[in-house]
Amino acid sequence: MNRSWKGITSLLTGATLLLLIPVANADGVEASERTDSWKMTQGGKIYDNWAKVVYADTSQFDTHPLYPKEGKKSGATTWRCKECHGWDYKGADGAYSKGSHFTGIKGLRDMVGKSTDSIIEAILAPSHGFTEQLIPAAALSELALFISRGQIDMDQYIDRATKKAHGDPQKGAAFYQNICANCHGYDGRLLNFDKAPKKEFVGTVAQANPWETLHKIRNGQPASPMVALGMLSIQDQIDLLAYCQTLAAE
Numbered sequence: 001m002n003r004s005w006k007g008i009t010s011l012l013t014g015a016t017l018l019l020l021i022p023v024a025n026a027d028g029v030e031a032s033e034r035t036d037s038w039k040m041t042q043g044g045k046i047y048d049n050w051a052k053v054v055y056a057d058t059s060q061f062d063t064h065p066l067y068p069k070e071g072k073k074s075g076a077t078t079w080r081c082k083e084c085h086g087w088d089y090k091g092a093d094g095a096y097s098k099g100s101h102f103t104g105i106k107g108l109r110d111m112v113g114k115s116t117d118s119i120i121e122a123i124l125a126p127s128h129g130f131t132e133q134l135i136p137a138a139a140l141s142e143l144a145l146f147i148s149r150g151q152i153d154m155d156q157y158i159d160r161a162t163k164k165a166h167g168d169p170q171k172g173a174a175f176y177q178n179i180c181a182n183c184h185g186y187d188g189r190l191l192n193f194d195k196a197p198k199k200e201f202v203g204t205v206a207q208a209n210p211w212e213t214l215h216k217i218r219n220g221q222p223a224s225p226m227v228a229l230g231m232l233s234i235q236d237q238i239d240l241l242a243y244c245q246t247l248a249a250e
């Protein structure tokens, strides 16, 4: 088999496999048996894109009422928590302090350690636009647990100016090859997140947006079979991120 055919076959196998893997449905686990660790990463996925996790169709949504007029985004994407509060949970004080995602809205770092009840109350504040019809009660409490105990201070692990992770890529390689490569390929180029011929791979995202990548390493990818590694030590996660930054960007 020549090289390009091999590439196409492995791409097709990857794509077919992904279609065949069902996305885990928490209904199979008694509520009392769901660990806090699982609930926190589930909350992280909700923070990333709640509509995908609760299977809501937000495609026709108008721009969120709190989204600033001068902001560069519109429609459904302005309803994602991360769009206003940031991948680093620091809002206007973090990576979204400038650029196409700037909103000037504060982050959620003040909520660390707060009771989930008080966080749910803040999420459901009338001006905030969210209701239990949009985000059901169980999802709200997972989201609140994530905000109280699942978020981290990303500036401790990622240099804001250079975007470099403070990790050892050689240590991270073992995690990548044993876990991530199964879906993303050893060189990270098996799954393209953009529409061909444009290219966006693990390496592309890890270099351009290490905060998003770290969030996804910890919490997984909404509505996909991707794993969540929030229960590894933070240094293991950062070593893995550092290795992802060495993968091909295109």
Ligand code: HEC
Residues within 6 Å of the ligand: 047, 050, 064, 065, 066, 067, 078, 079, 080, 081, 082, 083, 084, 085, 105, 106, 107, 108, 110, 111, 119, 122, 123, 128, 130, 143, 147
């Ligand atoms: C369109 C922008 C926008 C989106 C989307 C958004 N928020 Fe907010 N959020 C705000 C604004 C504005 C405030 C008020 C900040 C202030 O008090 O200055 C706020 C406040 C909060 C607070 C209280 C923070 C504090 O320190 O008092 C929490 C918690 C919160 N949001 C969580 C969320 C969650 C969870 C989501 C996703 C379900 C979300 N937000 C989506 C704009 C947004």
Ligand code: HEC
Residues within 6 Å of the ligand: 018, 176, 179, 180, 181, 182, 183, 184, 191, 192, 193, 194, 202, 205, 206, 212, 213, 216, 217, 221, 224, 225, 226, 227, 229, 244
């Ligand atoms: C079981 C398969 C699977 C595993 C294992 C897996 N992923 Fe993923 N990952 C996916 C899928 C599917 C997507 C979504 C692809 C898409 O939206 O086109 C994804 C998306 C991503 C994205 C972001 C895409 C975006 O929205 O920009 C990153 C970054 C990522 N994975 C990194 C990793 C890392 C790092 C690991 C190892 C810890 C990993 N993945 C393990 C299946 C997997």
